[in-house]
Amino acid sequence: MFQSNMFESHHMFDMSLKNSESELGGTIRDDDNDYETKSGTEMDAPSCDDQDPSQRPKKKRYHRHTQHQIQEMENFFKECPHPDDKQRKELSRDLGLEPLQVKFWFQNKRTQMKAHHERTENAILKAENEKLRAENNRYKEALTNASCPNCGGPAALGEMSFDEQHLRIENARLREEVDRISTIAAKYVGISSFPHLSSHLRSRSLDVGAGNFGAGMVGEMNMYGAGELLRSVSGSVEAEKPMIVELAVAAMEELVKMAHDGEPLWVPGENSTEILNENEYFRTFPRGIGPKPLGLKSEASRETTIVIMNHTNLVEILMDVNQWSSVFCGIVSRAMTLEVLSTGVAGNYNGALQVMTAEFQVPSPLVPTRENYFVRYCKQHIDGIWAVVDVSLDNLRPSLIARNRRRPSGCLIQELQNGYSKVIWVEHVEVDDRAVHNIYRQVVNSGLAFGAKRWLATLERQCERLASSMAINIPAGDLYVITSPEGRKSMLKLAERMVTSFCTGVGASTAHAWTTLSATGSDDVRVMTRKSMDDPGRPPGIVLSAATSFWISVPPKRVFDFLRDENSRSEWDILSNTGVVQEMAHIANGRDPGNCVSLLRVNSANSNQSNMLILQESCTDSTGSYVIYAPVDIVAMNVVLSGGDPDYVALLPSGFAILPDGPGPSGGGIIDVGSGGSLLTVAFQILVDSVPTAKLSVGSVATVNSLIKCTVERIKAAVMCDNAKLKSLT
Template sequence: MIQPNIMEGGHQLHHPLYMTAQNTTSESDLNIRLGRYDNVFDSENQKGGSSSDDQDQQVPKKRFNRRHTRHQIQKMEAFFKECPLPNDKQKKELSRELGLTPLQVKFWFQNKRNQIKTQHERHENIQLRTENEKLSADNVRYREALSRHSLCPNCGGPTPTIGEMSFYEHNLRVENARLREEIDLNSAIAAENMGNPVVNPLLSSTVPPRPVQLGPPAGMGGEMYGGATGDLLSEPNEADKNIIIELAIAAMEELIMMAQMGEPLWMTSLDGASVVLNEEEYIRTFPRETGPKAAGFKCEASREASVVIMNTINLVEILMDVSQWSTIFSGVVSRAMTLEVLSTGVSGNFNGAMQVMTAEIQVPSPLVPTRESYFVRYCKQHADGTWAVVDVSLDNLRPSPAVRCRRRPSGCLFQEMPNGHSKVTWVEHVEVDYRDVHNLYKQLVNSGHAFGAKRWVATLDRQCERLASATATNIQTGDIGVTTNQDGRKSMLKLSERMVISFYAGVSASTTHTWTTISGTETDNIRIMTRKSMDDPGTPPGIVLNVATSFWLPIPPKRVFDFLREENSRSEWDILSNGGVVQEMTHIANGRDTGNCLSLLRINSDNSFQSKTLILQESCTDQTASFVIYAPVDTVAMNVVLNGGDPDKVALLPSGFAILHNSDRGIPGGSLLTVAFQILVDSVPTAKLSLGSVATVNNLIAWTVERIKASLSCDNA
């Protein structure tokens, strides 16, 4: 069997894939030096002690009549953070677990929601009162200033005294009111157009919530977008805000029609597998365009519908919260931020919310450039109860030659269904420049499958299943050796989520990444990228080297996915487990498909270096893509996680595979496979990358690709 030269150039890599027994220091080493497995599942960390509920019952309180025990309240508080609107099944499960009736659980959650709503309204009321006092103080100040001057600046005549209801004082009040309306103009227009203005009881006028300015995410400055696009990301001025609001309202109308209309606007494709947009009919139907199509751009439009396991309110909240949106769609959104909130919507929900955003949409491969967009996002609840969220590009306000993607009105409709489900109708409509896409991915991108509505809906469906699994109380552990309690299960899922997000962030061709090609042909490119890791408890400190390559396989995606995720075939491609027996210690299902699961693997080998190595692995699949993502983990830290400890302190560097469904070279059902590793090449963050380290990782990834092709019998692919 071929073995890579892991010591080439005299530089040994500080990574679990290449460690020997001599340079392993301890079990808790944060540089992911894997120790022994003897005490991972011992009983010394089992919980003990007495409950505080008995003390509450033994010492009755005179002034309070506690209906629920402290344990019951803590459990319901924890569940409320995950799901504030439980369905009937979840209420029954909670009642059985806590010894309450379903009605008691229902009333507790109702009271909790009302309490939070009251707190929010009280806070909003304080803000409005402060604003009212400020306006009143401004008015008094103007009147006092007017009375101190003997001559009017306009006509030169005497000014009226305080208290006189003169023509000048009337004009002053009118001007004061006009200034106040101008401050709140943008949000007021949004609220009035949706028919639900916010009434300020203190001012007796329609005043929307005060807009909130949001800055870039932590660790990212405004220069992150760089180049000519920097002008697009400056804060909109007042004139632009009026245009943005009108554009968003028009885009909402177009999205509703695009989501509901059939032929001749939408036509069935030749293969009958999808619907395509009739561009001529689109131009006739929507003459109020957002601008002419740029030279060299191509139109890409798609529509997809599905039913997901989540209620509409939570879905709307995900899309209107940039942090939740980029987390749920981490495989699609490489990075995003809110530049300015024009309206927060009606108090208590996002009806009428409007915000200016920027985002990069990705394909998990360094060979496909991300699509960067500067757009406004507008949310509205319609009369029939349907929620809609629409995006539309704003780059026409400040044209730039660097813009490579324009979003025509795109977004989704959410319709409430029984049992906490929702019907989602997604529309993606963009104009893009395909020139920088690698030949290997051109067919996938040109077909619209790489960035289309089907991928968004499939990702959302899979993530909704994962969230439902994370909040489930009925855990099926099976007979695979190690079982976890509910707290341990949640900690493992949280750790795995961070691992998956880190993998996505390290494999795309984002504008913040600088990939370097070290070898390649028309169908095989190996690219590297370095980054410094400092002061991050979730990543070992030092120089991290990302290496990735993408290639085509004439093999159905499901076969490739099953081969890479199953522990029985792991030794055929993984140098870490080569020659050892891989055993699955923990299995957590998080979706309908059996391939959607989280596993903790142990490698048993005669080699002291490989013996009892632990690997955390998450595999997931949907109609458009499949992923197998894994990371070696420290045994001591993993023992803490299995007992419900904080997973954020577990250091890991993920590696894995992204499989996109594609056919090429006349062979249907082919796969585009991306292989990516993140490797610590030096534990000193200020060190320089050596050529020996580059040669070593080049050999490693080339060997892995060769073994995969050989095992799948496609050496000539």
């Protein structure tokens, strides 16, 4: 039908074109610059009635315009395609033509342009028509193989709704995708096939899982090292968008209810905590993302706090993957947005929908990371509360090995006065944590490692850090305080990069460019190496990273105060070489005096050695503490303190991560008072060779092993002695 109409329009256009040519008495040639019109002699010839019938009619003569005349009329046509009588007379006088010749030329030119445009449009319409025909044939072929959902036999098109037809087509396409990915996996990673997955998809008709294979296989394939390959194959989730949207909307409803409901969904636990009643949960949310798989353990927690940041900035941090991973760098070791299904409406994130992947960690090589493939959905509710929810996509169907999955988790943000916000955070995951080391098992089981309390404590501390960095009225009485806004901003930016670099190298993540040289045992040191070449933020060469974790029977606060104090640094820091350490400058990062960025000078006891500068950031909250430092160049730091760009300052951060060994028995959620001991992670990054192409020697590994073990022994001896003295005084 469409084609016949199109061909008819072609025919009608050709006829009109011929008629216009005969009416105008001119000829249109293919060459744009070759026009012929009737000459003045031919136009003045007598009519047929005045001619002698015996005389033979004279042959019509045509006048060919000069190149100059054509060019001038072309230029005029660009400005005015429809000149009036006055303009035609002026143009004819300037070009030495008759006004009627000019009129005919413009008529022919307009007709030619119209023909050209219509030929182009018809070519486009023809291509679109061919595309629609091919797509229609594909749908017809797919619908031919559709089966009845009740009997399994062939189904007539009239028996299925539009949505059912669409899902049947998608199932047919996805079955082919399963076979194709199985072939790729067999070729590159040595996996023979996934026949049970293919048969499972064929056995399912309209359930959600059958339409999400491309998303789910990401988590399943990562264990074989083919995660990135699969992501490149299944990068687009446009076909799965309706199911993802439905899942996200249901997850949002569940998050709001989980955040607001009390008993019997949440029941009181020890130390003012709340415990999720799983039986009540599955009664309240019977559908969700399915029952808990065998071998996985539930972890659920809920916390509420007030932070010094407005709701708009909080939402932006959560929806921007770079800001989110930077603010929560101690928890998020790696994150990436794979697909943006919706950017939101009305110029904000209301309705934003993103498919993401992230890896969550504890700052220790003894705790495996948790990787999730999920959708993140942001919504503004009627009462002015914003909500951001995550829910897993990779476990909507059975997996080869299900290590963990993320049930609806996220936060509700309510705007308060004076730039504050109330945040309710819910974390709900199912995980296989059997690989967690024994000394970390209690802190993981209590929720302090991955739970809502840690997320909110980190957020509260980072909001204070940001508020402090934006402070304008800095008292100048303290000589150590940096009062220049530019200098503060540059130094904080440099410290932020230092902390992020430390966190990416201290955990158990294998996603970064490190090569593990020794496995981690109960008392072993995990040593990794990487080559630094074209990164201005790191010195070029071969870098070794060594990390180890151990338990010490000293409260976390005492360990933290000991490690961050410059006066006790010589007791454990081998690099200071017994020199006197002096604080040259510092920036407060919140209400707790332990949250600050400092610039330390090590005055060497040996007059032959030059002094050294150390950049250090210490931070603490109710779930853990960090002391992170890096030697820095004196000239480079002078540039930073005067407001220069800190991105070109080379850093190799080392430091400590201090976690409580479990929830303390005291009330009010305070962990460090009256608790047991501390879980201390020590990590070093050392440049062993300034030539990136050099080979790593066995001696370098032995040296870094000795360095970290010597530091551990020094810390144990110093803090245990200090702790014994404090106990004797009390």
